Amino acid sequence: xxxxxxxxxxxxxxxxxxxxxxxxxxxxxxxxxxxxxxxxxxxxxxxxxxxxxxxxxxxxxxxxxxxxxxxxxxxxxxxxxxxxxxxxxxxxxxxxxxxxxxxxxxxxxxxxxxxxxxxxxxxxxxxxxxxxxxxxxxxxxxxxxxxxxxxxxxxxxxxxxxxxxxxxxxxxxxxxxxxxxxxxxxxxxxxxxxxxxxxxxxxxxxxxxxxxxxxxxxxxxxxxxxxxxxxxxxxxxxxxxxxxxxxxxxxxxxxxxxxxxxxxxxxxxxxxxxxxxxxxxxxxxxxxxxxxxxxxxxxxxxxxxxxxxxxxxxxxxxxxxxxxxxxxxxxxxxxxxxxxxxxxxxxxxxxxxxxxxxxxxxxxxxxxxxxxxxxxxxxxxxxxxxxxxxxxxxxxxxxxxxxxxxxxxxxxxxxxxxxxxxxxxxxxxxxxxxxxxxxxxxxxxxxxxxxxxxxxxxxxxxxxxxxxxxxxxxxxxxxxxxxxxxxxxxxxxx
Numbered sequence: 263x264x265x266x267x268x269x270x271x272x273x274x275x276x277x278x279x280x281x282x283x284x285x286x287x288x289x290x291x292x293x294x295x296x297x298x299x300x301x302x303x304x305x306x307x308x309x310x311x312x313x314x315x316x317x318x319x320x321x322x323x324x325x326x327x328x329x330x331x332x333x334x335x336x337x338x339x340x341x342x343x344x345x346x347x348x349x350x351x352x353x354x355x356x357x358x359x360x361x362x363x364x365x366x367x368x369x370x371x372x373x374x375x376x377x378x379x380x381x382x383x384x385x386x387x388x389x390x391x392x393x394x395x396x397x398x399x400x401x402x403x404x405x406x407x408x409x410x411x412x413x414x415x416x417x418x419x420x421x422x423x424x425x426x427x428x429x430x431x432x433x434x435x436x437x438x439x440x441x442x443x444x445x446x447x448x449x450x451x452x453x454x455x456x457x458x459x460x461x462x463x464x465x466x467x468x469x470x471x472x473x474x475x476x477x478x479x480x481x482x483x484x485x486x487x488x489x490x491x492x493x494x495x496x497x498x499x500x501x502x503x504x505x506x507x508x509x510x511x512x513x514x515x516x517x518x519x520x521x522x523x524x525x526x527x528x529x530x531x532x533x534x535x536x537x538x539x540x541x542x543x544x545x546x547x548x549x550x551x552x553x554x555x556x557x558x559x560x561x562x563x564x565x566x567x568x569x570x571x572x573x574x575x576x577x578x579x580x581x582x583x584x585x586x587x588x589x590x591x592x593x594x595x596x597x598x599x600x601x602x603x604x605x606x607x608x609x610x611x612x613x614x615x616x617x618x619x620x621x622x623x624x625x626x627x628x629x630x631x632x633x634x635x636x637x638x639x640x641x642x643x644x645x646x647x648x649x650x651x652x653x654x655x656x657x658x659x660x661x662x663x664x665x666x667x668x669x670x671x672x673x674x675x676x677x678x679x680x681x682x683x684x685x686x687x688x689x690x691x692x693x694x695x696x697x698x699x700x701x702x703x704x705x706x707x708x709x710x711x712x713x714x715x716x717x718x719x720x721x722x723x724x725x726x727x728x729x730x731x732x733x734x735x736x737x738x739x740x741x742x743x744x745x746x747x748x749x750x751x752x753x754x755x756x
Contacts, residue, residue, distance in 0.1 A: 266412045268345040270354065273338065277383045278404030283334040284379045285403070290330070305585055343402065345416050352392060352400055359504035368392045370553055370578055371412050373543040374407075380481070386410045386544075390417070396527075400562065418548075434530040437523060441570065441592035446519035448565040448685050454518070523591055528601070535604060537590060549588070551605045555724035555755075556694040559598065562687055570582035571598045575605070578723035606695065612674035612681055622671060622713045622731040623664050631658040672727045675740065680720060682727050696744065698722050704741045705733070720744065723755065 291298070301319065336356045343352045349365040373389045380387060380403075388410045389401040407415070415653075437445075456522075481598060524541035538546045558574040565571065574589040589600065602609060634656045663686055672683040683691050701721045716737035720731040729740065 266409055267411060268343075268416055271342040271344045271351075273342055274402050274405040275385050275406060276338070278341075278402075279331075279334050279338045280383060280487070281380060281385065281387075281403040283330055285630045286330045286334060287327075294618055298388055310464075318653050326721075339696055341402075343400075345413070350400065350417055362400065364390060364392060369417060370548055371549075372417065373539070373547050374410050374414065377541055378542045380404070381544065388413060414548075431529055431531045433527050434525075434592070435528040435597055437517050437526040437592050441527070442520060442523060443516075443564070444568045445514035445523070445570055445592045448568055448570060449515035449519055450561060450562065451508065451515050451661050452687060454514040455507055458507060458510055458514060473734055519591070526591065530604070535601065537588070547588070549575055549577075549605075552754075555698050555722040556692055556727065557602060557605060559602070559691045559693070560685075560688050562685075562689060569594050571595065573598055573601055576722075576724035602693070606679070606693065609679060609693065612679065615672040615674050615683075616732070616736075618668070618671050618673075618713055618729075619713075619729040619733060621713055622711065623668050624665055625731065626667060627660070630663060634660065661749060671730070673732075675743070680744070681729070682729060694720070694727060696723060696747040697751040698755050699748050700755065701746060702741055702744045702748075704737050718744075 264302075336355075340356055341352075341354045343350065345351070348426050349363055349368070352360075352362040354360050354362075370391045373387075373391070375387050375389075376385075377387070378551045383404075385404040385451075386407050387403050404463045426502050449682075455660060478500065482487070487670070522543075523539050526537075526539040529536040533551070535549045536546065537549065538544075554575055555578055560572040560574060560575065561570065568623045571593045572589055572591045573593060577588065593601070627643045634653070637656065638653065667684070669691055670683055670685045674681040675744075678694065678696060680694050681691060683689070699720055701720055702717050703721070705719060706716045710731070711734075714734040715731050716734045717731055718740050720727045729737070732740075
């Protein structure tokens with residue numbers, strides 16, 4: 263094994279220049295996507311735009327690429343790091359110099375990952391998170407994997423359970439291709455449908471003037487009106503459009519599941535769990551029970567039929583994008599509860615469950631009607647498709663939503679754990695230990711107060727857990743009990 267000396271300031275791999283350049287270029291292209299479309303259309307129609315020919319635009323683009331390359335080289339050169347007894351040190355900055363120190367005791371998690379470009383040039387990204395921010399404090403974009411693993415071990419050397427975990431480790435769970443495929447089939451495809459529709463509407467509104475100029479919209483609508491003279495034809499056409507969208511949503515969910523969770527492995531150490539997965543973005547991260555704020559067990563009717571469950575782990579102040587990586591999919595019940603007991607050694611299922619009041623249904627119904635009205639306004643003002651049938655479908659969905667969401671809502675409390683259940687398509691069960699709680703708040707609107715109903719919001723370092731719309735007296739009792747339990751537990755939240 264190669265020995266690395268981190269005691270003196272060193273730079274990342276010289277390949278980091280390529281990574282920094284690639285990140286800057288991708289960011290620029292992402293932000294300027296619409297501009298390039300307009301320029302492309304202008305050049306195609308007139309041969310120039312704003313008095314600039316295609317050759318002149320290419321020269322400007324080349325100058326911009328040279329600027330990005332120079333910036334990448336300078337950023338690489340002034341980026342140095344080292345490890346001391348105090349923690350991790352980083353010096354960076356071209357014009358504005360920064361010196362950052364992160365004590366080892368403040369490190370929340372360490373991510374080792376690879377995107378497609380990093381895989382191609384055989385380097386990894388190394389990022390450090392602390393409990394004080396929801397974004398990575400530090401990210402080194404280009405290290406060799408052996409150096410990244412050595413740096414990780416060096417930084418976590420003060421944490422005894424991590425050091426002990428390295429010699430004795432085993433792959434406890436590895437997802438099979440069959441389970442990965444079934445997990446993709448059992449995903450919540452309505453989320454994917456919403457993403458696809460939002461993307462299409464965003465593109466439509468962004469380039470609406472361009473579509474008008476090219477008369478694409480008029481031709482499309484005329485074609486619909488020609489082929490849909492009868493009411494039956496209109497309904498059939500709308501159903502066909504809906505089925506096409508559902509098919510795309512299904513394929514999107516399946517592909518996303520396969521890419522994100524490719525070669526998923528759970529590596530069990532003595533006191534920690536390590537997750538490794540990903541195809542285009544390979545990630546590897548270590549989960550220590552003392553840093554975990556809560557866990558969520560998720561499944562749905564189709565996943566239960568396949569015997570699949572998902573375990574999601576929530577840590578302190580982690581950003582939403584990285585939080586998606588803190589999940590282990592396609593677990594059977596034995597594997598699921600083994601990992602839960604690895605995190606919560608004393609956890610047992612709480613038998614007694616309590617339901618919210620019927621005020622829960624009333625609030626959900628009002629919110630659903632508002633969403634339905636907004637959907638109608640969008641359809642009315644876009645005038646893109648004749649979707650009047652959405653009201654009938656929407657009312658049916660709302661009725662089913664109210665029934666199922668109430669049936670799945672519950673809460674349970676014992677002397678160590680708070681458990682809250684929720685969901686519509688998916689069934690979610692969130693488990694949090696009392697000593698992880700940061701604060702507890704009881705809230706009432708004036709309408710809730712009239713009906714003697716209240717909600718209790720429990721805050722941890724990773725977010726909020728709500729016990730919604732329960733009896734006022736019970737809410738007060740839960741508030742007082744949880745505050746008492748936190749104050750007398752004698753345990754640290756991390």
